Amino acid sequence: xxxxxxxxxxxxxxxxxxxxxxxxxxxxxxxxxxxxxxxxxxxxxxxxxxxxxxxxxxxxxxxxxxxxxxxxxxxxxxxxxxxxxxxxxxxxxxxxxxxxxxxxxxxxxxxxxxxxxxxxxxxxxxxxxxxxxxxxxxxxxxxxxxxxxxxxxxxxxxxxxxxxxxxxxxxxxxxxxxxxxxxxxxxxxxxxxxxxxxxxxxxxxxxxxxxxxxxxxxxxxxxxxxxxxxxxxxxxxxxxxxxxxxxxxxxxxxxxxxxxxxxxxxxxxxxxxxxxxxxxxxxxxxxxxxxxxxxxxxxxxxxxxxxxxxxxxxxxxxxxxxxxxxxxxxxxxxxxxxxxxxxxxxxxxxxxxxxxxxxxxxxxxxxxxxxxxxxxxxxxxxxxxxxxxxxxxxxxxxxxxxxxxxxxxxxxxxxxxxxxxx
Amino acid sequence: xxxxxxxxxxxxxxxxxxxxxxxxxxxxxxxxxxxxxxxxxxxxxxxxxxxxxxxxxxxxxxxxxxxxxxxxxxxxxxxxxxxxxxxxxxxxxxxxxxxxxxxxxxxxxxxxxxxxxxxxxxxxxxxxxxxxxxxxxxxxxxxxxxxxxxxxxxxxxxxxxxxxxxxxxxxxxxxxxxxxxxxxxxxxxxxxxxxxxxxxxxxxxxxxxxxxxxxxxxxxxxxxxxxxxxxxxxxxxxxxxxxxxxxxxxxxxxxxxxxxxxxxxxxxxxxxxxxxxxxxxxxxxxxxxxxxxxxxxxxxxxxxxxxxxxxxxxxxxxxxxxxxxxxxxxxxxxxxxxxxxxxxxxxxxxxxxxxxxxxxxxxxxxxxxxxxxxxxxxxxxxxxxxxxxxxxxxxxxxxxxxxxxxxxxxxxxxxx
Numbered sequence: 001x002x003x004x005x006x007x008x009x010x011x012x013x014x015x016x017x018x019x020x021x022x023x024x025x026x027x028x029x030x031x032x033x034x035x036x037x038x039x040x041x042x043x044x045x046x047x048x049x050x051x052x053x054x055x056x057x058x059x060x061x062x063x064x065x066x067x068x069x070x071x072x073x074x075x076x077x078x079x080x081x082x083x084x085x086x087x088x089x090x091x092x093x094x095x096x097x098x099x100x101x102x103x104x105x106x107x108x109x110x111x112x113x114x115x116x117x118x119x120x121x122x123x124x125x126x127x128x129x130x131x132x133x134x135x136x137x138x139x140x141x142x143x144x145x146x147x148x149x150x151x152x153x154x155x156x157x158x159x160x161x162x163x164x165x166x167x168x169x170x171x172x173x174x175x176x177x178x179x180x181x182x183x184x185x186x187x188x189x190x191x192x193x194x195x196x197x198x199x200x201x202x203x204x205x206x207x208x209x210x211x212x213x214x215x216x217x218x219x220x221x222x223x224x225x226x227x228x229x230x231x232x233x234x235x236x237x238x239x240x241x242x243x244x245x246x247x248x249x250x251x252x253x254x255x256x257x258x259x260x261x262x263x264x265x266x267x268x269x270x271x272x273x274x275x276x277x278x279x280x281x282x283x284x285x286x287x288x289x290x291x292x293x294x295x296x297x298x299x300x301x302x303x304x305x306x307x308x309x310x311x312x313x314x315x316x317x318x319x320x321x322x323x324x325x326x327x328x329x330x331x332x333x334x335x336x337x338x339x340x341x342x343x344x345x346x347x348x349x350x351x352x353x354x355x356x357x358x359x360x361x362x363x364x365x366x367x368x369x370x371x372x373x374x375x376x377x378x379x380x381x382x383x384x385x386x387x388x389x390x391x392x393x394x395x396x397x398x399x400x401x402x403x404x405x406x407x408x409x410x411x412x413x414x415x416x417x418x419x420x421x422x
Numbered sequence: 423x424x425x426x427x428x429x430x431x432x433x434x435x436x437x438x439x440x441x442x443x444x445x446x447x448x449x450x451x452x453x454x455x456x457x458x459x460x461x462x463x464x465x466x467x468x469x470x471x472x473x474x475x476x477x478x479x480x481x482x483x484x485x486x487x488x489x490x491x492x493x494x495x496x497x498x499x500x501x502x503x504x505x506x507x508x509x510x511x512x513x514x515x516x517x518x519x520x521x522x523x524x525x526x527x528x529x530x531x532x533x534x535x536x537x538x539x540x541x542x543x544x545x546x547x548x549x550x551x552x553x554x555x556x557x558x559x560x561x562x563x564x565x566x567x568x569x570x571x572x573x574x575x576x577x578x579x580x581x582x583x584x585x586x587x588x589x590x591x592x593x594x595x596x597x598x599x600x601x602x603x604x605x606x607x608x609x610x611x612x613x614x615x616x617x618x619x620x621x622x623x624x625x626x627x628x629x630x631x632x633x634x635x636x637x638x639x640x641x642x643x644x645x646x647x648x649x650x651x652x653x654x655x656x657x658x659x660x661x662x663x664x665x666x667x668x669x670x671x672x673x674x675x676x677x678x679x680x681x682x683x684x685x686x687x688x689x690x691x692x693x694x695x696x697x698x699x700x701x702x703x704x705x706x707x708x709x710x711x712x713x714x715x716x717x718x719x720x721x722x723x724x725x726x727x728x729x730x731x732x733x734x735x736x737x738x739x740x741x742x743x744x745x746x747x748x749x750x751x752x753x754x755x756x757x758x759x760x761x762x763x764x765x766x767x768x769x770x771x772x773x774x775x776x777x778x779x780x781x782x783x784x785x786x787x788x789x790x791x792x793x794x795x796x797x798x799x800x801x802x803x804x805x806x807x808x809x810x811x812x813x814x815x816x817x818x819x820x821x822x823x824x825x826x827x828x829x830x831x832x833x834x835x836x837x838x
Binding site: 213216389 | 475630756795798806
């Protein structure tokens with residue numbers, strides 16, 4: 001037969017390198033597991049570690065012997081790592097990874113909490129509180145970067161939002177006026193970023209960094225000129241009320257934290273879902289991703305590249321400005337100079353660590369929020385582990401992620417490149 | 423392009439010199455844009471000063487009835503603020519008069535200039551660090567973290583080694599440079615080996631360095647004995663940069679800064695490494711084809727840039743602060759970034775820009791204490807100047823400058 005001479009083009013799969021993402025994660029987890037079981041296990045005192053469900057030491061609690069728990073969870077980390085390395089349960093590799101990290105953290109907690117107690121409700125509440133601005137900031141980043149505009153000015157947008165929220169909130173005597181002005185404050189910085197980087201083609205990172213300093217300077221200047229001499233008239237914004245949803249708020253641990261909270265937390269949680277859906281399922285989302293990956297192609301099919309970028313950066317400004325409102329209208333009752341203290345950069349880290357996706361950024365923000373909360377907790381119980389090193393965690397995790405030591409993060413292809421119609 | 427240019431030039435020759443001069447002055451060349459950027463920033467700063475002063479604002483309330491009141495009050499406020507800025511940066515004429523007539527000392531007259539140079543010295547180093555990296559196509563946002571590491575290394579060397587005079591200072595300076603170089607080499611290596619974008623890694627390393635410093639200064643053996651706050655031991659006198667003493671805080675660091683500027687200019691324009699880094703900065707693909715190892719250049723360049731920023735941190739500790747605190751490095755890394763942009767990434771331009779920033783800072787101190795206008799105004803001015811410099815097209819549009827070659831910032835597009 002003539003057809004016999006023509007060999008069907010066999011599917012030549014590229015030979016998969018031995019060190020796949022899963023295997024490298026596996027090795028990392030095995031090392032962590034050994035560290036946890038041996039080091040944490042030997043250091044942990046032979047006392048009970050109590051994790052209470054309520055806010056204080058009383059009431060129902062999960063309790064485990066510290067030493068036993070540290071070793072047990074360390075071994076579980078080791079097992080998860082081993083499964084990943086061996087390539088078993090391939091369909092569940094992501095779940096295994098998460099399980100490995102969680103058990104490592106639990107092992108660490110058993111060591112630290114042994115002989116003490118840790119309130120789960122307080123921990124969860126603190127984590128969400130600290131993560132809230134990070135979630136909003138990272139979402140602002142997602143909006144900009146997915147359409148190809150690098151936004152390192154999240155810190156500046158936070159500051160302007162926090163400042164505008166405090167100032168207008170106090171002048172108007174209304175927390176809602178404050179919230180809206182905070183969004184406008186974020187938009188002002190976003191607008192400068194958009195005009196300079198889209199219209200005047202200035203390098204986006206340069207604009208972002210300079211805008212951070214600009215926001216720091218102008219809020220600091222106005223703070224010292226207006227707010228410091230006359231705090232009563234300019235710097236006593238009303239606080240956002242916590243709204244309680246009856247029924248749901250009675251769920252243990254989760255209820256008081258999520259369903260007895262400010263509107264801002266719900267806005268953040270809803271935005272994560274909305275942006276995730278919009279980015280992946282709507283016309284706007286498809287166009288945004290097209291503009292971020294290949295603006296020339298997008299332009300060819302009639303998408304207004306610059307217009308869409310303007311829109312997204314300004315929307316990002318709204319979201320980041322709301323994140324700024326957290327600092328003055330929720331966390332504290334007043335504005336102070338440089339009060340965001342680098343939170344904008346942790347949000348940037350969450351954005352990158354979350355692989356430029358809304359859900360990923362949300363998870364990363366929660367993780368970083370938890371790390372911060374843990375740092376506070378450890379310094380409160382006088383732990384020998386220096387809290388500065390825990391605070392470094394977001395930054396180091398991001399470096400590891402972008403360096404691709406465990407799973408490379410890839411930015412949108414046209415991220416940072418201005419689009420000039422040819 | 424060139425043909426057109428020559429065609430246009432031909433009739434120009436016949437015009438009177440003054441016309442040609444004025445037109446060239448008003449075309450958007452680098453110097454004009456720089457000067458106009460500073461003017462714009464100063465004008466916006468003046469608006470901010472007036473807007474934030476309630477007494478003057480009250481006079482604007484009856485502006486239509488008596489406009490003179492409001493304008494005079496504004497003018498008084500603005501002129502006193504800016505004249506204090508100038509006096510604090512360059513010198514008070516009264517102090518000079520007192521010196522010449524014998525009523526005052528020369529130290530008092532020269533104190534403002536000394537302050538300007540004191541603030542400028544570390545900025546020269548961090549500015550050069552950013553400039554050099556820029557020319558190689560890398561955006562070194564990590565100058566802050568590298569300066570912090572420079573502070574740590576120089577400070578620790580300064581109060582532990584106890585070497586004899588001169589040698590102690592040299593060792594401490596070298597330690598500072600090495601500390602910074604290590605912190606610069608890391609992102610350089612990551613960029614070379616894995617392609618991790620240096621903007622992201624250096625931002626993250628900045629905060630890591632800051633946290634490390636905050637941890638270090640409260641450790642036993644580092645913390646000053648008898649103190650509970652976060653401050654380290656004082657560096658040995660033999661490791662301090664020599665200065666005039668008294669009100670003249672200016673130290674050897676500024677001389678060192680000029681020498682290093684010359685060194686960087688030579689490195690960039692005359693050395694083989696400088697050629698390679700400029701080639702890589704202009705076009706890494708072409709450079710690779712020409713046989714230059716791009717990866718090696720990146721790693722080495724970041725180490726050198728880090729070393730420069732580390733020296734900046736070292737001069738801060740050994741010249742002015744003398745002890746480590748969590749905020750010992752101040753903002754010199756980020757200011758260095760602005761200085762580099764203002765100096766258009768050229769070594770001598772960076773030096774001039776650092777002097778301008780030092781002058782603004784020194785003057786800002788006087789403005790704060792004499793006129794009561796927050797030092798933060800200086801930060802706003804600095805940021806505004808750089809925004810306008812970075813967007814020459816904006817300045818051109820505002821002042822209706824004639825179209826000429828637009829000197830943009832040759833920064834690499836960054837992903838982040």
